[in-house]
Amino acid sequence: MFYTQDLRIDRTTKTLKTEGVARVISESDKNAIEEAVRLKEKHGGKITVLTMGPAQTKEALREAIAMGADEGYMLAGPEFENSDAHATALALSAAIKKIGQFDMILCGETSEDQYSFQVGPRTAEILNLPQITYAVKITLQDSNILVERNLEDCYETVESKLPAFVTVSREINEPRLPTLMAIMAASKKPMTAWNLADIGLKPGEVGREGSLTEPLRSAVATGERKRILIEGEPGEAAEKLVTALVSEGVVKVG
């Protein structure tokens, strides 16, 4: 994804200005890689990383491998650009089928530039896999997994057979940060770039053409702050703050 702090909106074309903006791995994707590495450290196995994006994606792939993955594949090329969640899921599932055998597919719950939360679930559907979203804890038990899910106002634990598809939440772990040296050393591990033909898709199935949605307009969301200053002794001020938060409906009581 793009490093969001550097993203600006072009007021005439109403699209994001992405030139010169750094590409980074989405935070929750890092959580997914970290979880995979932890599962591997505990139970053994092999980790394959798959990503889709422009040529700079190679850097991100190397970073992912440096975190502890064994090999990487990337779908790179202009034909993949401007894919929406549907087209992205289609391309990813085609690549996963080509990679072959697996026990579990982990991905972040969402990318932090688009925030669609859809790529994971859509990919799972295409692959016809049991899917568990918003995972905060994954436990492996024989050929099953127990997964705790964050549903905002409650947690739910579900069990599934393997293979399964899991999207992970930010709170699942603290992803490790590979050093630059580790990232450079990772270039020795196998990395494969595939184009459209490699994964058996036809032009028009992905990219803008293959997308089901179309962005009409981009705008900067503005929120006016209320700028309320609560004064008084700490105890007294805290009480006033609580009253204010409750009356605003920000905090629910009981």
Place this chain on the structure above:
Amino acid sequence: MEIIRDIFQHVPLPFVIAWWVIGGITVFLFIMGIRKHVRAWKQGRSEQVSGTALARFTRLIYFGIAQAKVLSKRYNGTTHALISIVGFLLLLGMFFPILQPAVGYLGLLFGAGLILLEYKRLRATGPPLETAWEDSFVYGVIVAMAVSGFLMMGVNTWAWPSPAGSVLSPLFEPLGSKVLVELYPGLWLIHSALVFSLIAYIPNSRLIHLITSPANVYYTPITVKGELTSPFDLKQMMETGNFDVKVGASEINDFTWRQKLSFDACTLCVRCTDACPATASGTKLSPMHLILKLKDLELQSRDTGRRLHGDVVDPEELWACTTCRACVQECPVLIQHVEAIYDMRRHLMAEGKVDKKKRDLLTFLSTVGNPYGLASGDRMKWAEGLDIKIWGEELEQEFLYWVGCAGSYDTRNQMVSRALVKIMKAAKVSFGVLGNDERCNCEVARRVGEEGRFQQAAMELIETLNKRGVKKIVTQCPHCYNTFRNEYPRFGGKFEVLHHTQLIAKLLQEGRLRLAKGRQQTVTFHDPCYLGRYNDEYEAPRRIIRALSGKRLIELPRSRSKSFCCGGGGGNTWYTVEGKKKCSVIRTEEAHRMETNIFAAACPYCISMFEDAAKIVGTSESMPVRDVAELVAEALEQ
């Protein structure tokens, strides 16, 4: 006169035999004991120690023999010199008759040293030095040695004329000369045995520092203070494609033999810990105890399975270090504490064992080129409306003004940047900035242990600067200053670097700034670590303050090389270390006690830290925090 004294004079043969037996055992025990230490050091990594033998020998004379740093604490230093230097001369006096007339007087000095030592211990104010029962044992043996020595002088006045002897001899005269002649060999043997036991005990006690401390003074590399050693050369590795190198210290033997020797050289004098801001602020770090834990680990006789990280050293200790160098500055035997901390930090970094704040910091550096995570395109926002030239826009610009990330993004420090621009414009200094092409030099990445990121940034930045023909750099950040001045030459970046206080002092001296009359105010100046201790620039900021009309400089109790860090160095601006009281608050209170009008500094970290602390201490109004440049800019004639 003979050159070497016959020490067996007046001693019957059985005593001589006993002497040789005890001496033989001593030598055996001593050698076996020392071997244990040497073996431990040799298990460390190899290291080619930098600096010529002559330079290191000169330093040994200065710090080891003359004990220059030991003596900087007057009472303890004098006591130490009386016991060590005089003790050594007394030992020589045993063999060389040329020293004989002095032995009696030296003995008195030695005795005085022992009394001063005990007096200090009994009357100690503040926390005492750490002692163990073995220290009392050593002290007891030394006292017994001195007493027996004096008795020998009293008994044997015919061979050893001495002041102590002539005072004591009347006590023994009633015994008659025949008894005295028989008494002497016994005393002689006791005295010798005590000396021998002390020598035999050296390798197993604190006295090992008699060997290790001078050895460490000799072997400590002669380097540039502000430059970190590096475990690899990224450029070379990128060329060869071989990245297999172990970075950092994951276990005790990842330190070099010289570092392991240095841990063994600690004398427990506590000077480092007393000076440490991290200790003072109640964090887990105490530099002396850190070194002692490493020493203990390297000397353990069998493998107890204790791991360096986790069992011995807590990551919190390592992250608490502000890299202010006060410990290294104070250490009388030149132990390099901070270097060891970097080695261990590098390991934590290589393992990815860092918390979110540090991960964010490093991610920000690689994505937007500043540690704040703010948009790279906003770097020049501070300069809006100032009409500042981009470097290369005009021909013959003299200085590249390196604004730094704090000066560019931090709202408080943007004010300093604007002040500096005002000064440079008033003095008609020709300068330009890199604008949005300026990116963090990743000094902070290096200090938290991400060496690769630093070297990559250095390579890119040096290429940019060289390509654009930059020769002179001026910056308000002592950390950037130190990196450009001391660390970039190794990577091919050779620039003339000025800290803004140096430039301003020069402009004042050349009469290029006209200052208006100012109010009568007192100013204290806080020496930034990376300007003072690391680069020995103490005068430039003081010259500036003195040149300001109406301003009177008041020195803080801890100033110049004794300056107490604001708490922001070594990456600590970007994460919180659990402690009791922030360094910045301790320092602000110290300044506040001076009843000064203005609290001045010359570093963006210090300014940020002290601005926050001023809100906690409540001195924002009564003692405003100012960068020296701001004081000058305010005083400029309109």
